Amino acid sequence: MKTFSHSILATLCCYSTLASAQQEAIKEIVVTAARSAQTVDETLASVTVIDRQDIERSQATTVAEVIQKTPGVSITNAGGLGKSTGVYLRGTAAKDLLVLIDGIRVGSATLGQVAFEELNLSQVERIEIVRGPRSSLYGSDAAGGVIQIFTRKGAKKFTPSLSVSAGSDQTRSANLNVRGGNETLWYSLGASAVSTDGFDAKIGDDDDKDGYKNQGAHFRVGTYLEGGHQVETFFSMTDSDNEYDGWTNQADALSKVLGVRGLVSLTDNWALNVTAGRSWDKTKNSSNGVFSSAFNTQRDSISLQNDIHLGSNLLVAGVDLQRDKVESSNDYAEDSRLNKAIFAQYMLMAGSSDVEFSLRADDNEQFGTHTTGGVAWGIPLNDRIRFAASYATAFKAPSFNDLYYPYGGNPDLVPEESDTFELSLKGEYAQVNWQAALYQTRFDNMIAWTPDAGGNWTPSNVNEARIRGLELEAGYQLNDWLFSGNVALLDPEVSSGINKGNRLQRRASQILNLNVDRQLGAFSFGATLHAENRRYTSNANTDHLGGFGTVDLRAAYQLTPEWLVKAKVANLLDKGYQTVKGYNQPGTEFLLTLAYQPR
Template structure:
């Protein structure tokens, strides 16, 4: 597939959307919803100029999703690479960028391992999630390192409306068992939410080579707490804690069992100053801890702690202009039985953004300067313009730079690290058009992007020592639309992308584990006490080596999931989901199996 010239294809698909807006797909976003992540402050989806998808608690329950990676499959531009089922290492690729190029936040706190640079989304409990916001495209000019491909922010459940208990129990294939209790409550000024859950599965044989033909199980216990109060003087205080810990069985030459802890702690103070300004101070800490064993013998420990502090001011200058300024302080620490030359580093980032509207035209400008103890200073910026057109249409154009700081493994891992590495850098250009009609019952959008990345970090054979000579260019088009059709809610999306290596002997080849075509469709219908739905997902082939060897590529695949739930009584609901109904045999990571036909039944009690 060739995407060049990109403008020609973008024009073609845009005309197709204009001519037939019901054909292609929209994500879960409703256009009047409030989004926080795109601009680091509350704005409606109509106001922000970035492509945004919002996944609500209602969406999670409707899809009967089993994990955070599972629900992210419904978002345009995202493909996953999973290493053998529930709880196994899962990498999220957004718009063809590396999995480490996606910034993940929980209630505003940066997550991730400082050694690997990845976030163990598979270990975070979906039952404790209220909402997920996904912003596609660079956001380093607001958040600093990692946001080359985009940002995923997870909000924990909050409460705030009387006392609302909820209990759910699930059982299904591979002896999967889940239980969760959620207690929420409050009023217009006070909110609280306490959640505790446990889940386990026997799993299945994760690897396809059958060298260890045993089932690879997974266990996780989790707890979350969030509480806050709004005082009469305009001060809001909000605190939250999320922790998950458990065991994971896997197949590997150097280990076959791991113990993990994922934790995020957050405290936020928000002060409203009249009608013109809001001052926010936030302090948080995240932990990624992993102990690894081989047949019961301890092998390695990699524990990282990230402590962050932020002060931010949002000022409404006039009715048509607003300004945001702030400063972030971050410290990363490593505790490991592997010797690192450096085990701690600090980063200070100062950022600002300005929004201004002139009639139907809106301008956004943002800039950030980071000063890192290891790699020095780095400046990023972004500019976007949007224009509202008649008949509910809007056109946008944006340009942004972004970077990714080298990890402790990149810099200091024995025998393979290089302390002289510089940040990976990107330049992204984007054009978009969107529209809504029939009282917002029809929604559609198209976005074209071109992202050039320099200083890509890789580990080429035969030495597998870190290298920083690679370049990449990722061009793509995202199409989405949604509507109500004969009583059915239809949401579908299509992504066409070319994630291309642009340097060395592999120039012109695709980046590994990234398909060129992604498509999904969700169809749901509410029949009173009974609700039914289906998801169709398809991805094209992907390569597993930089040389794009035909014999090593993974075939494309398509899957079908069916779901239904029934309200047994006022407070009781039973739901059933059957995944991979066609029993498709496929892989998303080389050598690792995916589950065949599998099912899960959930009974939920939520007094109304």
């Protein structure tokens, strides 16, 4: 696939890597959008890349905080660090977002979504965010997009790093990472710990602080073999203890991912990728120390993928196998399911155009066969502007809770279905890199939990919805100043039933992010503005949460070539707001960090 040398860098939407020369940044490789390696300017999808340098510059403490600055992303959080967190991408629900860690699908099979509060930012090397459906490559869960998290990778020499932080609400953290390697072997090992006393998260309940703590560890080891072959294995885990208000008020959660990946170069033009792994999501809930419930889910997956170069074109084809298992203190009618899938994508050059065709068939033993597809076309309009258009279908399978939860599941549910059109422009003008995207998504058979005649909440395929959106983003470098920003305008509408014409609940319709950073010798500083308008608490639109805007400040000073001190003030103006009804968000917070980071 050819390179469009003046396209916008996918990294501009957030903490921009504009400090690197454009010639270097243009060569940056992404793998999530097409399940194969592309430079950021080759991909026809809307992609955001956040690397370790961006994470360090942001001084973020959670994965959700990092990705919140991505165009079209809105976060829900039930009371601060460690509390239940959901990500709404382009107006789609949190359950419509597929999350991968090093290529392994993660999340709760009972809830059907990922607990973002349990993702450990200290383990992250890089995040790729694909905005828009990818079911034709990944199957269920990818109706809204895909977030792939890559854990820390090795280095060519022994490189230790560590950091310690302290801040508001008795928040403390420590991270240690060791990387190394040589021409044939590389490794990365790390451990972390975070704790906070928290604050009174829930309004009108127990007047107490709701604390949180976790411990994490990870390793990733790989080797290069003769003939161009590669093998790596990886493991990551987070073990947490959470306090909150409610009928149950304590939760112990354990998340783990274990995997192995191999790359076999069969010929100069044919590579076979093999990935196998298991993810665990375990939660035990208690009330004042007395056991209440437990939900343990396990996902086993195997993927065989062929990348075959046919001249200047590329065929990607393979099979995916996934088995979900559930163990719980509640009795589910079914506790496992197997999903088998075949997929293919053909990327070709047609004159000055790039064209992509993708098709996938999923066969699930609970809801049968489902086929999705996509087509995308991109063409340069001139030497500075590129146009792309795409259409894709997607689906979301019902979760175990939707189907079999003992207190209200519905085994007759069918998968949600959707289709999306998108038009986009990317370009550069007067050293300003910019991108604009216009899209529309329609959902059928949306699953909603509603009360029946007896007042019991049960799920059913009742809703249809239509989401329209416009995203604008730009980035600019002026000497040592970096400027970037984005705005998203959304119209997420219920299009059937008694709430027809209302906005979908928990979705903001206007989202703004502005970032500025400055390097001044050994000193650097920056600021971020994040703003959203109001969101409704139900599809009936009878109650809403007010809009808000927060300002964060950050600064860092390089004490020596290895030692760095950093400071951050979040929510500088002490804005009071909620993203989930009845749950406070933190006021002004302070964080001081001392880091050892050899170059």
